[in-house]
Amino acid sequence: MSTTRSRREQYAQATRAAVLAAAGRRFAERGFAGTALEDVAADVHATRGAIYHHFANKTALFAAAFEELDSEATRASAAAARRAPTPWEAALAALEVFLEHCCDPVFGRVVWLEAPIALGSAYWQAAEQDASYRLVEQLVTAMIDSGDIEPQPVRTTTRLLFSMLGAAGIALAQAAPEDKPLVKAEYTAVFTRMVAGLRPAPT
Amino acid sequence: MSTTRSRREQYAQATRAAVLAAAGRRFAERGFAGTALEDVAADVHATRGAIYHHFANKTALFAAAFEELDSEATRASAAAARRAPTPWEAALAALEVFLEHCCDPVFGRVVWLEAPIALGSAYWQAAEQDASYRLVEQLVTAMIDSGDIEPQPVRTTTRLLFSMLGAAGIALAQAAPEDKPLVKAEYTAVFTRMVAGLRPAPT
DNA sequence: GTCGGTGACATACGCACTGTATGTCGTAGG
DNA sequence: CCTACGACATACAGTGCGTATGTCACCGAC
Numbered sequence: 329m330s331t332t333r334s335r336r337e338q339y340a341q342a343t344r345a346a347v348l349a350a351a352g353r354r355f356a357e358r359g360f361a362g363t364a365l366e367d368v369a370a371d372v373h374a375t376r377g378a379i380y381h382h383f384a385n386k387t388a389l390f391a392a393a394f395e396e397l398d399s400e401a402t403r404a405s406a407a408a409a410r411r412a413p414t415p416w417e418a419a420l421a422a423l424e425v426f427l428e429h430c431c432d433p434v435f436g437r438v439v440w441l442e443a444p445i446a447l448g449s450a451y452w453q454a455a456e457q458d459a460s461y462r463l464v465e466q467l468v469t470a471m472i473d474s475g476d477i478e479p480q481p482v483r484t485t486t487r488l489l490f491s492m493l494g495a496a497g498i499a500l501a502q503a504a505p506e507d508k509p510l511v512k513a514e515y516t517a518v519f520t521r522m523v524a525g526l527r528p529a530p531t
Numbered sequence: 532m533s534t535t536r537s538r539r540e541q542y543a544q545a546t547r548a549a550v551l552a553a554a555g556r557r558f559a560e561r562g563f564a565g566t567a568l569e570d571v572a573a574d575v576h577a578t579r580g581a582i583y584h585h586f587a588n589k590t591a592l593f594a595a596a597f598e599e600l601d602s603e604a605t606r607a608s609a610a611a612a613r614r615a616p617t618p619w620e621a622a623l624a625a626l627e628v629f630l631e632h633c634c635d636p637v638f639g640r641v642v643w644l645e646a647p648i649a650l651g652s653a654y655w656q657a658a659e660q661d662a663s664y665r666l667v668e669q670l671v672t673a674m675i676d677s678g679d680i681e682p683q684p685v686r687t688t689t690r691l692l693f694s695m696l697g698a699a700g701i702a703l704a705q706a707a708p709e710d711k712p713l714v715k716a717e718y719t720a721v722f723t724r725m726v727a728g729l730r731p732a733p734t
Numbered sequence: 735g736t737c738g739g740t741g742a743c744a745t746a747c748g749c750a751c752t753g754t755a756t757g758t759c760g761t762a763g764g
Numbered sequence: 765c766c767t768a769c770g771a772c773a774t775a776c777a778g779t780g781c782g783t784a785t786g787t788c789a790c791c792g793a794c
Contacts, residue, residue, distance in 0.1 A: 336761060337542075359652050366752065369746085377773050385753070410672055437652070444647045449562045449640070452701055482726075486715040487698045488725065493779065499687070514687040521683075522691065525728025526721075528546035539790055543742060567780060568756050579781085589781070735766105737793090745786070757774070762781090 346372040352393045356437040359447040360390060362381035390438075390446040397439055401429040402459035404527045409463075415470035416477075419523070422467060423516065426460070427496055431508045436501025440494050455490070464490050479490075485526070492519055547585045549575040559640040563593060563649040579616045591651040593641075598661075600642055604632040605662035612666075618673035619680075622726070626719065629663070629700055634711045639704025643697050658693065667693050680729035688729070695722060721734060 350371035365376045365386060372378075383389040405422040412418035430436045440458075444451045455461050465486045471477045496515040503511045508510040553574035557566040568579045568589060575581075586592040611628040612621035633639045642663075645655045658664050668689045674680045699718040706714045 334762070336770070343771085361651065366751080375773055378771075380753070381770090381772060386751095441652050441655075445651060448564065448648060449644050452644075452705070480721055481717045484702070484714075484721050487702060488718070488721055491694040491698035492691050495690045499690060502655065511687075514684045515691070518683055518687050518691055520674050522725040522728045525725045537743070537791070546742085569780075578744050581742075583782075584743060711743090735794100738789085739793105741787105742778105742785085742789085743793100747782105747784080749781085751781105752779085753777090755774100755776080758772085760769105760771090762767105762769085764765100 340382075343372065343374060343378060346377055347374070347382060347389070348393055348396065351389050352434050352438055355390060355393060355442050355446075356434040360386075360442045365389075387446060394438055394443055394446075399436050399459045401426060401435065401439075402463050404429065405460075406463055409467065414476065415467065417459065417473045419467045419471060420520065422463065423493075423519065426493065427500060427512050427516065430497040430500040434499060436497050440497040441501060460493070461486065461490055463472070464493070475528065477523070478528050480499065480526060489523070492522070543585075546575065546705060548575060550577070550585060550592070551580055551596050551599065554592050555600070555637050555641055557587040558593060558596065558645050559637040563645045564587075568592075573721075578624065590649060590662065593645070594657075597646055597649075599642055600638050602662045604629055604642075604668050606640065607632065608663075609666055612670065614632065617679065618670065618677045622670045622674060625666065626696075629696065630703060630715050633703040634715065636704060638701050643700040644704060663696070664689065664693055667696070674729075678731065680726070681731050683729060692726070695725070 333395060347368065351363075351368050354368050354371070357363075358367075365379050368389075369376050369379055379389065387420045403439035405425045408425040409422040428439070428468055447454050464480065466476075468480075468482055468486050468489065472479050472482070496512075496519065499511055499515060550571060554566075554571050557571050557574065561570075564661040568582050571581050571592075572582055582592060584661075586595060602655045608625040608628045615621035633643070650657050668685065669684075671680075671685055671689050671692065675682050675685070690719065699715075702714055702718060703711055
């Protein structure tokens, strides 16, 4: 239904998407505070007026860029989780895919480094509504229900795991390209062992 | 040696300290971006010129306020750790004291919520030089050396634990005063179990 | 005790952005 | 054709940082 749309609307969507992409790159390279909307506009041969036509303000622009990246990574991670036989293995599979996404410089920087800056103190409230946070929450709940881990306060556990994901994402975003595989392996290993601490003691 | 100092210098130190305290409160209440130096200056009946005389810029002012809070909490935590008989118990004791400090609204907000915003993308590089990070690093190393936990990549483990500390600190900073004890207990419990995942498997 | 020097501020200004209000032009629809 | 509306561009006001410059009290020397 979206294929046959008036030419005007097609053009508008195109510029909106271009602005979003340019903003993502700029935010990743120069940071949120360091990028002027003037520059983003120049990247797509437009003016700040165009940006303010499509987005309420600078923060909203960032939020849109963020959500696009986050939801895509979450989608892929959730898909990987669904292919695993047990909740425990689902969590590991999702972790693997998610960390792979964090290796992308734009993703890592925008989602983990700049998001707290852009969204300010409200970041952690906002985070709980994000796709990635909710995926973690679902995986935790599933593991508790299946007995893979002992019952824990879900919210607390999710927040802790989410922050660890953030640490891993930041490390990956900052690592040199050739170091990323090693860094990913280390975080995966320590991460896994820590979560394993929540498993029931072997009889 | 610092007691007998010229009157001028005493006054200067007093205003500097007053600025630091006022900045801490403002940053905690309104956030880093939300507080204008004009307001901080007004709080101590001075002007922005006075602030710029004592601190290089807004970020430096924040960093000074941050470091004061952080070093004090770290000092107390390290002292608690030193009184414990084993590295494992030392880590638990330090965790307890540190989380107690996080219950202070100014501390929690400045150190955990606003610091990434104020220091920007360089936050995580800066964090590794902070007192609290280094304390975690020492505790991890001590636990590995004593065999309390199995050998792990120290840097990776420290970063993960530090981020978990941050999650707990933020949760405590945001919790209502009457909820803080419960929140603290939950985070302590889950945190401890996760770290316990790093312990050697029982023979 | 006064006199030049210095340090602790206050005042005034430029500058870089953000956000908003208004203008323009092409396209869609009757 | 021509009127309306949506997609932008342009112009402007406001805010807040950083800096350059001024002023006045204190300190030490003579």
